[in-house]
Amino acid sequence: xxxxxxxxxxxxxxxxxxxxxxxxxxxxxxxxxxxxxxxxxxxxxxxxxxxxxxxxxxxxxxxxxxxxxxxxxxxxxxxxxxxxxxxxxxxxxxxxxxxxxxxxx
Numbered sequence: 001x002x003x004x005x006x007x008x009x010x011x012x013x014x015x016x017x018x019x020x021x022x023x024x025x026x027x028x029x030x031x032x033x034x035x036x037x038x039x040x041x042x043x044x045x046x047x048x049x050x051x052x053x054x055x056x057x058x059x060x061x062x063x064x065x066x067x068x069x070x071x072x073x074x075x076x077x078x079x080x081x082x083x084x085x086x087x088x089x090x091x092x093x094x095x096x097x098x099x100x101x102x103x104x105x
Contacts, residue, residue, distance in 0.1 A: 010062035017064060034067075041068045050074040 003011070021033040045053045045068055053074070057065050 006062075013061045014063040017061070037064070038067050038070070042070075045069075045072060046077050048077070050077065053077075 015030070018030040018033040018037065021027065021037055022030055025033065025036060027033050027036060041064070045056070048056065053072075057068050060068055
């Protein structure tokens with residue numbers, strides 16, 4: 001089966017994101033990178049207003065956008081403000097890491 005060019009490009013771009021995250025995040029493999037990406041995207045999404053979340057999503061590659069919106073319930077957004085490393089703790093837990101403190105915090 002031949003994929004349409006736009007879908008093939010989306011797959012390649014997602015693979016590139018996962019490989020870069022694996023390498024830059026010192027993760028074991030792309031599966032760990034996917035878990036980290038999903039956790040961070042969901043934490044970020046849930047701390048934005050629905051309008052901000054949609055604006056951010058419009059800038060993401062197709063497949064990453066699907067991961068971002070996975071299981072989203074806009075009415076249940078936590079409304080927890082973005083707050084440096086404290087905000088990252090829930091995202092770090094699924095991948096078994098500890099967020100580094102931001103410089104100056």
